[in-house]
Amino acid sequence: MADDASTLFDAARAEAHSTPLDKIDVSVQDRFVTDTFWPFFERLRREDPVHYCAESAFGPYWSITKFEDIITVETNHQVFSSEKAIGIYDPEEGDDFQMPMFIAMDPPKHDEQRKVIQPIVSSENLASFAPLIRSRAAKILDELPIGEPFDWVDRVSVELTTQMLATLFDFPFEERRKLTYWSDLATTDPSDPANYSEAIRAEFGDRPMTQEEGRAELMGCAFYFKNLWDQRATAAPANDLISLLAHGEATKDMPLMEFLGNVLLLIVGGNDTTRNSISGGLVALTENPDQLAKVRANPALIESMVPEIIRYQSPVAHMRRTAKADFQLGGKTIKAGDKVVMWYVSGNRDETAIENPNQFIVDRERPRHHVSFGFGIHRCVGMRLAEMQLRIVWEEILKRFPTIEIIDEPVRPKTCFLHAIRKLTVRIPERVSV
Numbered sequence: 001m002a003d004d005a006s007t008l009f010d011a012a013r014a015e016a017h018s019t020p021l022d023k024i025d026v027s028v029q030d031r032f033v034t035d036t037f038w039p040f041f042e043r044l045r046r047e048d049p050v051h052y053c054a055e056s057a058f059g060p061y062w063s064i065t066k067f068e069d070i071i072t073v074e075t076n077h078q079v080f081s082s083e084k085a086i087g088i089y090d091p092e093e094g095d096d097f098q099m100p101m102f103i104a105m106d107p108p109k110h111d112e113q114r115k116v117i118q119p120i121v122s123s124e125n126l127a128s129f130a131p132l133i134r135s136r137a138a139k140i141l142d143e144l145p146i147g148e149p150f151d152w153v154d155r156v157s158v159e160l161t162t163q164m165l166a167t168l169f170d171f172p173f174e175e176r177r178k179l180t181y182w183s184d185l186a187t188t189d190p191s192d193p194a195n196y197s198e199a200i201r202a203e204f205g206d207r208p209m210t211q212e213e214g215r216a217e218l219m220g221c222a223f224y225f226k227n228l229w230d231q232r233a234t235a236a237p238a239n240d241l242i243s244l245l246a247h248g249e250a251t252k253d254m255p256l257m258e259f260l261g262n263v264l265l266l267i268v269g270g271n272d273t274t275r276n277s278i279s280g281g282l283v284a285l286t287e288n289p290d291q292l293a294k295v296r297a298n299p300a301l302i303e304s305m306v307p308e309i310i311r312y313q314s315p316v317a318h319m320r321r322t323a324k325a326d327f328q329l330g331g332k333t334i335k336a337g338d339k340v341v342m343w344y345v346s347g348n349r350d351e352t353a354i355e356n357p358n359q360f361i362v363d364r365e366r367p368r369h370h371v372s373f374g375f376g377i378h379r380c381v382g383m384r385l386a387e388m389q390l391r392i393v394w395e396e397i398l399k400r401f402p403t404i405e406i407i408d409e410p411v412r413p414k415t416c417f418l419h420a421i422r423k424l425t426v427r428i429p430e431r432v433s434v
């Protein structure tokens with residue numbers, strides 16, 4: 001950790017311990033920019049693991065901070081509904097720009113729609129993707145500049161995951177950066193240019209986007225995909241996400257906005273999360289040179305390192321549910337209608353569920369014992385695909401580059417929904433031929 005980062009962290013720790021418990025608000029987004037939210041969760045886990053925050057930028061909410069309590073909420077979808085919203089942010093009352101998507105539905109509709117796209121991650125499909133991912137990873141890595149600074153997020157993490165996404169959708173390959181743009185748009189506050197990604201700057205520019213403009217851009221995404229949908233609906237069923245949705249019994253008659261919602265779910269689900277695991281993995285390995293040395297000495301450890309990266313990074317910071325009935329948890333009564341936020345970033349650092357949770361350990365005994373993919377009926381559809389991409393890209397990285405130097409602090413976006421890295425400037429001194 002650089003000196004500035006360490007000073008910020010010390011200040012956050014002091015604040016976390018001096019704030020009265022009932023005034024702690026873990027959703028403060030500035031702390032996600034500085035990556036200093038950790039001590040607040042540490043205190044809640046110890047002193048008030050099921051915590052009520054009465055006032056925040058997102059209104060009142062409960063925080064679920066311990067591993068086992070998160071599982072309790074996740075597995076009780078009869079009480080904890082996904083329908084109102086899946087993030088801490090509430091849609092405005094009366095706003096008719098709604099995008100239904102199956103992650104934000106309860107059974108039976110959720111289960112029916114999820115089943116339609118499930119074949120995309122069948123074991124046969126995954127096996128057929130593997131050589132493609134490897135050759136793409138090799139090309140991306142072989143084209144990286146040697147000896148000069150570049151942004152790892154853009155050149156490696158975004159590029160690899162966007163190429164994968166183009167394949168999953170059978171999307172025109174040369175236009176794939178549109179997927180990055182729409183994904184970034186769907187997860188960014190459009191009124192704040194300071195928070196724009198390179199993709200948003202390249203496509204839209206640097207000025208604040210009005211709500212109408214942001215929505216018009218997303219409708220552009222809807223119409224682009226509608227066009228692909230129309231082509232696939234009249235062609236024979238194929239094994240890509242759009243064809244699966246266009247031919248699926250439960251999805252073929254979806255209204256346009258529901259189609260857009262599901263497309264955005266698949267774009268963001270398949271893009272941002274894996275992208276941040278690739279970037280976060282590089283940060284974790286750089287900060288833990290002993291662990292990097294272990295995997296370099298024994299590349300078979302990449303298998304357990306991958307889930308450890310996903311746990312340690314926790315790319316989705318939280319998911320939210322809304323209680324449909326009163327529920328007792330950790331000695332508290334959550335009331336019907338309350339907002340309940342499950343903080344995966346905290347559950348994954350729960351000392352009572354995971355040994356030495358703040359350490360990054362590439363050869364953990366149970367590396368998949370984490371909540372980064374959620375649990376229960378909404379557990380991530382793409383988890384095996386994400387793990388496979390990470391495994392392959394790390395195999396190819398370690399073969400080629402004896403060192404990768406991070407030469408600036410990671411730039412993180414202002415959001416408490418994702419634990420993300422927007423920019424990571426690195427320099428690679430040399431490449432070994434493979």
Ligand code: HEM
Pocket residue numbers: 074102103104114265266269270271273274277310314315316319372373374375376377378379380381382383385386387
């Ligand atoms: C490291 C990478 C990834 C992480 C950390 C991640 C994380 C998550 C999380 C936390 C959830 C919600 C779970 C819950 O509410 O219990 C989720 C759901 C989902 N993910 Fe992922 N994801 C990743 C990669 C992917 C990929 C590659 C895809 C696409 C192929 C994908 C597609 C989805 C979908 C469609 C859902 C909704 C599932 C449902 O509601 O039934 N994810 N993911």
